Amino acid sequence: MLQLERVNVHYGATRVLWDVSMSVGAGEMVAVMGPNGSGKSTVLKAAMGLKKPSSGVVSLNGEELQAKPATVRPQRGMSIVLERRRLFPRMSVEENIMLGAYVRKAAEARETYDWVLEILPEIKPHLQATAGRLSGGQQQMVAIARGLMADPKILLMDEPFLGLSPAMVKTVLAIMKTINERGVAILFNEQNAKLSFAVSHRGYLLESGRVVLSGSGEEMLEHPEVKRVYLGVREAAA
């Protein structure tokens, strides 16, 4: 459903993505893995429209979106959970979540809201709390809830495990699986190879802005290059 074809992105004079092509099918969970500065965050930003590609095509269900602003995507079934959560810290949890349904009708949003709270029951006790005062893990759940409020067919997640405790990483991973099982495709990025590929259907390895490897989750984990470079340094990276 989501298709990136030969996408190039520049920050000023610096080229950060080189002819990146990727795809996410309906209901798929896809990981973009790569070291720091490889451009994996930029891939998500370009897909969402938060960063305009200098060339290439970004299409969602066949519709070309690369020239359109980010604001049109939620209506077309795509939403994003930004890096470091990016909640609205001074609003309540409930207000944060409801803003996720910004482009939708109130009645529809109510339905989704119930569904979201069913998937993320941990949020329920904190609905009236000020978002900025929650723990990192709680904030990530609120951010996911907000992302789901657009009722997306595909959810982009930028570094969903960044700065979380190992226990919380497990919880978030479980939530991602649940969401995916409910039929929402997920495209996320992560530095850690094991975390990236253990749960995903397919994966891409990004180095210096280029896709150097792609395949199913298992294939990626078994690939000698991945094993040597990324799984070898896993302890240090985690």
Added chain:
Amino acid sequence: MLEVFGRHPFRAILIWALLLVVVPFLPLDDYVLHILTLFLIFAVFATGWNLTLGILGLKTLGHHAFFAIGAYASALVSHYFGVSPWLTIWLGAIIAAIAGIVIGFPILRIRSMPHVAIVTLAFAEIVRLVLSNLKEITRGELGFWGIPPFDPITIGGTTVQFGLGNAFGSFAVAAVMFVGVHLLLLMLLKSRSGLTFLAIRDGEAAAESLGVKLAAWKLFAFGVSAAIVGLSGAVYAHYVLILTPTSVAGPDMLISLLAMIIVGGVGRFFGPIYGALLLTVSSELLRDFGDYRMLLYGALIVVFVFIAPTGLAGLKPTSWRKRQEAASKPAEAT
């Protein structure tokens, strides 16, 4: 949201309205009514400015230009075309709103806050220079006089007069504007629009990713903010009855209004009201100290910024009742 509005914002406005209704029945002299009238006008001015400065989080430093535009537009039209000030104040607000939207366009493209500050400041300076150079129309720094006061209103045999020296009528106009503007603005901000403004302030990228059209909302905020400030300027013009470019669009106006907003609480709905009340009233109370007046006034601002770094409204984020409790931990509100 709680932090911005406090716990019962509509109740707070109701209390303000009741207090203002009671004021004319108290044995107050014209001097006190005049000070309260100035407070109400400046409170509306500060609230309008706070919309972009605090609630939207754009460091705009040129809103005294909209005050001047509203004031001059209303004064000039009522003077030269004989239109009732009751109508021209709205024209002043609309013209200020248009100016606000026009200046909003370049600001949309500027990401750096210091640059936003400089552009808006320069805009105010341009407005001041234009007003002082259009001498044939505005009489420049000599002062534009001949501004008609609001037309008298007759209710049940009693005629209410307005303008300088007619303390009751002038107070009433300012009070109605004060309650009206704050009530309408609160309704706007308590709706989805308010949530949108706060979302833009707290995370532009996040807001955009959720589908918030940043440009349109910012321009809307600029328009509303400038309209409110312009309206307060127009009411000021038909009260004080004399305008000079420096007195309405000069740096003194910028500094005293910013002080009100900062002392009251940037980005808090009721902050500018407290700031305007404190500074307008205290600068008059300090007259008893003669030559030390301005020294003490400056010291007062410094002291308040120290004891309430997030503003007076930050001292009581919940309600009047919980004031003591909240005052003990002001730093937490940041």
Added chain:
Amino acid sequence: MSNLTVRSLLAAGIFGAGLLAGAATAQDFNVTIGAVGPLTGPAANTGKDHRQGLELAVKEWNEGKGDYVTKNPPKVTFMMEDTSGKPEVAISAAQRLITRDKINMLIGDTLHSHVTLALMELAPQYNLPILSAEPVSSAIADKVKADPDRYQLYWKGNWNSDGYGTAVHDFYTWAFANGTVDPGDKKIAFVVEDTDYGIANAEKIGDLFKADGWTVAATETVPPATTDFYPQLSKLRDAGPDVIVSVFTVPNSGVAFVRQMKEQALEGSHLAIYYPTKPEFMDQAADIAEGMYWAALTFSSELNPEHKAFSDKVEAEYGNPGTYSTAHAYCTMEIALRAIDAAGSTDPKAIAEKLSETDYDCVVGRAKFGEDHAVQSGPDFIPVPVAQIQDGKNQIIWPENVATAKPQ
């Protein structure tokens, strides 16, 4: 609104009671006078001079050293409030004086014309005589002329802003007649600061000269504080004016202009307005400005023994010499006190009546109000003297009745 009725009834009652009390103790009455002026802000220095002048006049009056009209002069209470130079603050200050201190008369504004334009509205509203001190703007007089009935209690203690223009024109008419200056081709040019002050003066002088058959060869405006005049001066060289008038409020502009004009060796008579009054100008440019005419030497301790005596009196009282502003404020208070004294009561109408009859010689000149309620200027009233720099010193050369030297 009912409280308004109550208030007016109350006021009427108090007024009535006051009349009765006044009748009973006509021998001895007290009067409270308030003043408002810029005691803080950019004009605070001038405001301080005003306060000294006003206070000194009141002090002398209460100590039996006043210039009284009757044998039973009133006892005076005086207080002054700060305006910060802002109209709305001035109104706060005035209303405080009116309602709290129950003043019988207001002196204000002591300096700013735009503040006075607002303050004068209080005269009809509060039935209060108001006398402004130093403001000059003709707009104030225009406002009085437009509605004399409404402003019958308002009086303007200084001449109108066209005073300079009239003085400059009358001086040159005199100088042409006695051959001091050659009118040549009757061409006049202006280099003025881009402020109301500069432009209004240029327009007024231009109009008066045009009426005498002159042409205005050039009117060059420059931003305040300009110090490079070569473009303007080369234009003047082409125009070849016989009279050049320059107006700046910043002394450095004047120094630069005079120096560059000398370098360019421009011919024609040069008259400077305002900047030579500043000591900084004389310090830097006395030698290069030799022979230059300027207006207006309104206060000079060196030339005028009366001014010297006044300045010494201020120095003895306050430790600083008196200025034109101190002297003017002193005279304004004298005028007010004498009018109240003559009226014999604090009745506003009576005070205004006596103000209108004022004809009083004070240290800055003879104060007499015109039809427009403004003090008149000119050789017979408050002089606007034209000076010439001779041997590095200022000499008054016109009008002849106050001249200290002949023109060279």
